[in-house]
Amino acid sequence: MKGMTIIVKTISSWVKMLIFLFGIYIILFGHLTPGGGFAGGVILASSYVLLMLAFGREFAEENLSLPAASKFDCIGAFLFALIAILGFVYGGAFFVNFLYQQYLPGEPLHLISAGTMPLSNIAIGLKVGASLFLIILSLSICCKDFKFAGPVSGKE
């Protein structure tokens, strides 16, 4: 598909990796600094929305296809439920922070601390990012009026 002008394409091809890295940083440091799984996941999704706006829907779909996005979505949900059930198995109650209490206390203010919390953040970030990408992809597939390509002025 056509996409936007060459200026938008060039700049967004530089910026997309920075946005993606910032999303990963927000997710990984969610237990130390403001942010967390949800905000980081939305930032990951918005980097793909930038691709979709600048290069058209087909290009974004080549990068992350619809079945792959739905697999990431399911993997995130499964990981989060698995962490909860592992807390039941090893700690005795649903959602117990068993890693911090028994196996890997870690030091506060370090990256590896807080037990299961970084793992939960990663799972939620994967889930939220993939599902928001899926929403926007299905919206852009299904509505003829809602094309993520072409100039903004609307003459197509």
Added chain:
Amino acid sequence: MAVFYILLVFIIIAAVIAVETKDLLGAVICVGAVGFGSSLMFLFLRAPDIAITQIVVEVLGLIILIRATITRDRTFISGDREFFAVVVSVVIIFVIFLAGIRVFESLPDFGTAVFAEAPEAASRTYISEGLARSGAANLVASVILDFRAYDTLGEATVLFTAIIGATVILRKKARKLLEAPDK
């Protein structure tokens, strides 16, 4: 303190314009102004977690809304309002206002913590023992993912169900469109 009142007046004016204007794109931009104003409010109230989430979700929602409104043929709302709908919404707002007076009287003053008035509040435990019990430096993360992880599980389930519903509803139409691509 004055900055909160300036932001509040800004948010209220933007919300009224968003409801009253006939231009769809202008209404969408005013909704964005409401969102960014409330995110600034969270930032000044020292809640950076909520401010980040609010601003990121606002940007994504605005992109979707602007793309949805800008390519439509009809970007202006025409026709008058329905009389019955106006009456019902005014009555509902009045009832909520009456209930809200009682609630606002029982709240602590603006900017003071809840446990200043209710010493047994759970938030005091989170603040004093959160680091020792969960080991996370960010207390909000320790509340979201440790003390109240059930809430997060419910939130993830809501999102999952919403995705399933959206794709199932849009699937039939999508297949039809995919079989006959752009002409």
